[in-house]
Amino acid sequence: MTETVPAPRVPATRFAVPGRIAVSERAASVWQTATLTGIRRETPHAATFRFAVPDWAGHLPGQHLMLRLTAPDGYVAQRHYSIASAPDDSGHLELTLDHVRDGEVSGWFHTTARPGDTIELRGPLSGFFAWPGDRPALLLGAGSGVVPLMSMVRHHRTRGLGVPLRMLVSARSPGELIYAGELGAETTAVFTRSAPAGVPVGRLAAEHVAPLVAERPPGGWEAYVCGSNGFAEHASRLLVEAGQPVERIRIERFG
Amino acid sequence: MNVTRGFTGRPRVTDPGLPPGQYDARDEWPVLSAEVTPGLTPADWSFRIDGLVERPHTWDWERARALPASEYEGDIHCVTGWSKFGVRFGGVALDTFLDVARPAAAATHAVAYSHTGYSTNLPLADLTGGRAWIAWEYGGEPLAPEHGGPARLLVPHLYFWKSAKWIAGITLLDHDEPGFWEGNGYHERGNPWEEQRYSGD
Numbered sequence: 389m390t391e392t393v394p395a396p397r398v399p400a401t402r403f404a405v406p407g408r409i410a411v412s413e414r415a416a417s418v419w420q421t422a423t424l425t426g427i428r429r430e431t432p433h434a435a436t437f438r439f440a441v442p443d444w445a446g447h448l449p450g451q452h453l454m455l456r457l458t459a460p461d462g463y464v465a466q467r468h469y470s471i472a473s474a475p476d477d478s479g480h481l482e483l484t485l486d487h488v489r490d491g492e493v494s495g496w497f498h499t500t501a502r503p504g505d506t507i508e509l510r511g512p513l514s515g516f517f518a519w520p521g522d523r524p525a526l527l528l529g530a531g532s533g534v535v536p537l538m539s540m541v542r543h544h545r546t547r548g549l550g551v552p553l554r555m556l557v558s559a560r561s562p563g564e565l566i567y568a569g570e571l572g573a574e575t576t577a578v579f580t581r582s583a584p585a586g587v588p589v590g591r592l593a594a595e596h597v598a599p600l601v602a603e604r605p606p607g608g609w610e611a612y613v614c615g616s617n618g619f620a621e622h623a624s625r626l627l628v629e630a631g632q633p634v635e636r637i638r639i640e641r642f643g
Numbered sequence: 644m645n646v647t648r649g650f651t652g653r654p655r656v657t658d659p660g661l662p663p664g665q666y667d668a669r670d671e672w673p674v675l676s677a678e679v680t681p682g683l684t685p686a687d688w689s690f691r692i693d694g695l696v697e698r699p700h701t702w703d704w705e706r707a708r709a710l711p712a713s714e715y716e717g718d719i720h721c722v723t724g725w726s727k728f729g730v731r732f733g734g735v736a737l738d739t740f741l742d743v744a745r746p747a748a749a750a751t752h753a754v755a756y757s758h759t760g761y762s763t764n765l766p767l768a769d770l771t772g773g774r775a776w777i778a779w780e781y782g783g784e785p786l787a788p789e790h791g792g793p794a795r796l797l798v799p800h801l802y803f804w805k806s807a808k809w810i811a812g813i814t815l816l817d818h819d820e821p822g823f824w825e826g827n828g829y830h831e832r833g834n835p836w837e838e839q840r841y842s843g844d
């Protein structure tokens with residue numbers, strides 16, 4: 389079984405989805421203080437937290453950051469959160485947090501935090517799920533998985549970008565749909581437990597995904613999938629079955 | 644120290660097995676791959692070692708499974724913060740594969756790559772000496788597809804993104820070359836005990 393011809397170093401397999409942008413090492417490694425400036429309720433279980441971060445290096449839609457809270461004895465809890473706001477030069481950014489039952493970090497935000505409080509964060513992190521606004525974007529999210537996708541939608545709007553952008557979001561009910569008042573014609577919502585009159589209740593399915601994939605805009609869709617692992621597996625399978633190339637599917641799993 | 648007003652946090656557990664900043668995920672095993680889980684069967688699977696080796700070699704499923712079995716029982720640590728204690732993986736020690744391929748003296752680093760095209764870089768020293776495996780069993784059962792089945796690389800002393808799922812091969816090099824996450828801002832080595840999460844840590 390000894391081979392004589394040296395094989396190419398590059399795997400002879402379909403290549404992994406390349407990162408979209410380079411990530412600043414400095415921004416990713418330095419903890420910065422952020423001051424909470426406002427809290428906006430989105431749904432009974434989710435709220436948006438706005439922070440002043442004067443030294444923020446800027447981000448692209450889809451990126452996330454790491455946040456930490458410190459107790460008086462030095463104990464630290466750190467979690468990842470997607471950035472909800474579009475990039476701008478306001479010196480502020482927004483996160484949208486689900487209130488997880490007994491959640492250590494989301495619990496503090498939903499029960500204790502108030503404007504003026506300071507926390508620490510580092511980022512932006514990961515260039516993989518970033519969308520610079522260049523390619524047609526097909527966005528699939530569930531629950532708080534809509535957060536990084538909303539940053540893309542907002543970016544698309546505020547910059548008046550011409551590339552096609554479509555979003556499919558899955559929520560339990562209309563009341564649980566984060567950013568409901570902000571969603572426009574680019575978005576189709578799917579409800580899994582209860583829906584408005586005339587809208588069927590059910591899971592995200594081929595009938596939602598296939599027609600969008602079939603639109604195939606020039607250059608092809610870059611698909612972004614975000615949510616729980618269960619949703620990510622389900623939604624990415626629907627995309628593949630509808631003909632979306634696997635190397636044009638980016639997945640962010642919230643664990 | 645920048646204390647967060649009103650934050651007390653969970654009751655403290657001082658567990659010497661827990662690297663800094665990690666928590667015990669207990670029964671959970673979160674999935675964090677960035678790509679679509681491939682529909683890879685054992686018949687589609689193969690594993691190759693090449694680059695700076697005397698004898699580049701490819702194993703198919705049958706030939707890999709015929710090698711002497713080896714187990715890892717211990718802990719694993721993910722960069723997102725969870726650790727799992729006392730997990731049991733079954734497979735073959737990577738040393739067994741490397742003994743066949745015979746690394747050249749100039750080989751110092753490796754790129755491990757997956758059937759999906761995912762890749763990750765490691766110093767060769769982290770892959771030898773009984774510290775790395777090709778694993779196809781978890782807890783005595785076949786490794787589930789979303790956890791890298793039919794077979795994944797297992798390098799449990801480093802953060803788990805180094806343990807490439809759906810492992811397809813390892814290429815030995817005389818220099819370090821960033822893999823997928825390393826090119827996306829993650830640390831080149833990823834030692835959980837030194838909390839090497841991001842590049843620059």
Ligand SMILES: Cc1cc2nc3c(=O)[nH]c(=O)nc-3n(C[C@H](O)[C@H](O)[C@H](O)COP(=O)(O)OP(=O)(O)OC[C@H]3O[C@@H](n4cnc5c(N)ncnc54)[C@H](O)[C@@H]3O)c2cc1C
Nearest residue numbers: 467468469470484485486488491492493494532535642666
């Ligand atoms: C890339 C990324 C982006 C994310 N973006 C968002 C977002 O935009 N919005 C959002 O709401 N969420 C997001 N999340 C999820 C978020 O990071 C937290 O998991 C979530 O807020 C719950 O944290 P918590 O501290 O409130 O809950 P906890 O219950 O304290 O922790 C959440 C989970 O982590 C485990 N855990 C953590 N610490 C411990 C501990 N000490 N002991 C036991 N178990 C523990 C548990 O399994 C638990 O289910 C994102 C996650 C990732 C990976």
